[in-house]
Amino acid sequence: xxxxxxxxxxxxxxxxxxxxxxxxxxxxxxxxxxxxxxxxxxxxxxxxxxxxxxxxxxxxxxxxxxxxxxxxxxxxxxxxxxxxxxxxxxxxxxxxxxxxxxxxxxxxxxxxxxxxxxxxxxxxxxxxxxxxxxxxxxxxxxxxxxxxxxxxxxxxxxxxxxxxxxxxxxxxxxxxxxxxxxxxxxxxxxxxxxxxxxxxxxxxxxxxxxxxxxxxxxxxxxxxxxxxxxxxxxxxxxxxxxxxxxxxxxxxxxxxxxxxxxxxxxxxxxxxxxxxxxxxxxxxxxxxxxxxxxxxxxxxxxxxxxxxxxxxxxxxxxxxxxxxxxxxxxxxxxxxxxxxxxxxxxxxxxxxxxxxxxxxxxxxxxxxxxxxxxxxxxxxxxxxxxxxxxxxxxxxxxxxxxxxxxxxxxxxxxxxxxxxxxxxxxxxxxxxxxxxxxxxxxxxxxxxxxxxxxxxxxxxxxxxxxxxxxxxxxxxxxxxxxxxxxxxxxxxxxxxxxxxxxxxxxxxxxxxxxxxxxxxxxxxxxxxxxxxxxxxxxxxx
Numbered sequence: 001x002x003x004x005x006x007x008x009x010x011x012x013x014x015x016x017x018x019x020x021x022x023x024x025x026x027x028x029x030x031x032x033x034x035x036x037x038x039x040x041x042x043x044x045x046x047x048x049x050x051x052x053x054x055x056x057x058x059x060x061x062x063x064x065x066x067x068x069x070x071x072x073x074x075x076x077x078x079x080x081x082x083x084x085x086x087x088x089x090x091x092x093x094x095x096x097x098x099x100x101x102x103x104x105x106x107x108x109x110x111x112x113x114x115x116x117x118x119x120x121x122x123x124x125x126x127x128x129x130x131x132x133x134x135x136x137x138x139x140x141x142x143x144x145x146x147x148x149x150x151x152x153x154x155x156x157x158x159x160x161x162x163x164x165x166x167x168x169x170x171x172x173x174x175x176x177x178x179x180x181x182x183x184x185x186x187x188x189x190x191x192x193x194x195x196x197x198x199x200x201x202x203x204x205x206x207x208x209x210x211x212x213x214x215x216x217x218x219x220x221x222x223x224x225x226x227x228x229x230x231x232x233x234x235x236x237x238x239x240x241x242x243x244x245x246x247x248x249x250x251x252x253x254x255x256x257x258x259x260x261x262x263x264x265x266x267x268x269x270x271x272x273x274x275x276x277x278x279x280x281x282x283x284x285x286x287x288x289x290x291x292x293x294x295x296x297x298x299x300x301x302x303x304x305x306x307x308x309x310x311x312x313x314x315x316x317x318x319x320x321x322x323x324x325x326x327x328x329x330x331x332x333x334x335x336x337x338x339x340x341x342x343x344x345x346x347x348x349x350x351x352x353x354x355x356x357x358x359x360x361x362x363x364x365x366x367x368x369x370x371x372x373x374x375x376x377x378x379x380x381x382x383x384x385x386x387x388x389x390x391x392x393x394x395x396x397x398x399x400x401x402x403x404x405x406x407x408x409x410x411x412x413x414x415x416x417x418x419x420x421x422x423x424x425x426x427x428x429x430x431x432x433x434x435x436x437x438x439x440x441x442x443x444x445x446x447x448x449x450x451x452x453x454x455x456x457x458x459x460x461x462x463x464x465x466x467x468x469x470x471x472x473x474x475x476x477x478x479x480x481x482x483x484x485x486x487x488x489x490x491x492x493x494x495x496x497x498x499x500x501x502x503x504x505x506x507x508x509x510x511x512x513x514x515x516x517x518x519x520x521x522x523x524x525x526x527x528x529x530x531x532x533x534x535x536x537x538x539x540x541x
């Protein structure tokens with residue numbers, strides 16, 4: 001790491017999935033200096049690196065932003081919990097490591113909207129560039145990248161029963177959701193290396209952190225982008241909870257990589273956004289950009305949960321604590337094998353409920369334990385069971401991020417506006433019905449004792465609607481709040497430059513015009529790979 005220099009060529013705000021990629025690619029040129037600011041601590045906790053550690057990280061206050069939405073009008077006024085990574089690697093350090101990309105049609109639609117170079121053919125090149133696939137390089141996978149993608153090393157036998165049940169319901173088996181199609185059911189590939197989580201910090205940042213031209217500052221929360229005459233010149237940040245503010249200057253560009261919540265919040269704190277969202281907080285309007293914080297999209301998720309009678313599922317029992325856990329620890333640290341390598345969501349699938357061959361509209365995550373309320377342990381202690389989570393991949397509802405105050409310490413107000421569109425509620429009702437059909441099919445039915453959720457009394461559309469409003473949650477894929485485009489509500493152009501402000505880009509999931517049909521870490525990584533090439537090319541002009 002570099003010393004105390006406070007002027008750099010590039011200042012990256014956010015050491016998450018995209019920020020780690022940019023830090024690697026830009027600092028590869030020894031003539032450039034790069035500073036990476038991360039609001040959270042370093043990723044030192046062993047739970048980050050042990051795949052099953054996601055259970056312990058879900059409610060962490062140190063490595064997790066611990067966000068909550070505002071009360072949701074169409075979900076009984078509930079405030080929903082939104083965990084997001086707050087450490088090097090960002091959410092790739094606390095997620096379930098499922099490696100999916102969405103459909104080719106997702107990216108082709110971005111290009112149809114006028115975003116040149118963002119179609120599937122272009123994006124596939126960046127997926128392949130970033131990836132080192134365990135099975136080797138082919139048409140769809142890379143073999144030389146930094147981001148290691150593997151077959152899961154531990155799969156509970158209930159996963160195969162689930163896949164066979166889906167096939168019995170008429171769905172195809174799929175051994176690779178990142179291949180020619182995502183349609184079908186199978187085991188997820190995972191972002192792991194020798195049984196260890198491969199976060200974006202592991203893949204891209206830690207191998208190059210020794211570079212003399214790269215400075216990484218943790219516990220450094222950006223409070224505003226410094227702007228002079230519509231040009232970004234640097235970033236103001238606060239070091240630690242009790243530290244004062246410091247300025248870091250950028251000779252070339254400031255690159256915002258805070259994600260779908262923090263990037264629009266920082267823009268608004270810096271005076272960039274809608275006038276009526278900024279001036280009421282006493283912040284001077286620097287540039288009016290009405291789309292900042294708008295277009296929020298997320299995958300809403302609903303579960304079907306069964307109590308299991310054959311005791312194959314993971315349960316936090318005395319036996320597990322006294323016998324299974326010590327064995328698992330030995331297997332993990334000695335061989336990189338065993339139950340601790342599980343990402344919990346070991347299998348799943350994608351379907352098109354309207355028979356669209358180009359694009360799935362539902363995703364399934366099968367979990368061989370009872371998973372409620374973001375990993376709340378109570379029913380997992382009491383019962384053996386398994387969970388099928390189903391999410392709507394292309395919701396019509398749109399929400400927004402707004403400021404609570406001018407204080408950067410205050411979390412932004414998160415309003416995903418779930419189920420505002422009737423189509424989304426109907427889709428979730430259908431998801432429950434399809435999920436139940438699979439869960440009741442052989443051979444999975446051999447393990448069934450009774451339904452825990454929704455419960456046998458939930459037996460018509462009205463009751464399922466009520467259950468969805470009461471129990472649906474996020475599956476952790478917020479995007480879209482600094483949308484890429486050229487219309488009046490777009491925030492960045494197709495080179496990710498903020499409209500109206502020079503030397504400032506946004507590079508993260510917030511630039512997605514529409515949410516992709518799958519888990520979002522691999523797409524965010526590819527976005528950052530593409531952005532790095534654009535930044536380097538633009539600097540050479």
